[in-house]
Amino acid sequence: DAGVTQSPTHLIKTRGQQVTLRCSPKSGHDTVSWYQQALGQGPQFIFQYYEEEERQRGNFPDRFSGHQFPNYSSELNVNALLLGDSALYLCASSLGLTSSLGEQFFGPGTRLTVL
């Protein structure tokens, strides 16, 4: 039973570039959430995908966009990278959109460094 996987593990980009991060949810999960974790801080919610649609969005600019595929995997895209986008990007998977929130399982993260 595979857990949440993310790729790549590390990435170095320069300001103004674009980046795509990938996530495969835990087997049996259909909902993917993305979080940004700056050094020394707690994860900050970016957005959530369910049934290939963005369902919830945190306080992040439109430079952050995403996609979910029919197999439930997801991508996070960030355009026009800024130095402040340097962080650990975490993907979390869960099951369904019910009123009873269940466990969210985190992937290992992608460490993005913007120079």
Next chain:
Amino acid sequence: GENVEQHPSTLSVQEGDSAVIKCTYSDSASNYFPWYKQELGKRPQLIIDIRSNVGEKKDQRIAVTLNKTAKHFSLHITETQPEDSAVYFCAAPSGSARQLTFGSGTQLTVLP
């Protein structure tokens, strides 16, 4: 939206002592409160969670208590060991959404 405050930001205890970390939340509709442990360079891992229909939950050396009236919940670790050293995060959901709002984290250091 939900606002979660976590205290203390750092905590040092002697091996074998207990550690307590406290969080408060703002959204009275929140009904699920997880605690995550994050070791350096690793992913957050769920260590215990509690739902709003119970006041306390235990799992071996760790326990979580919830006071819905006061809107706060706490993590208790007994008989601490050096391997308990990590950053601990509390979290709460935002109303009907499945997004989690995290506290700012507590760096726990267990001194041998």
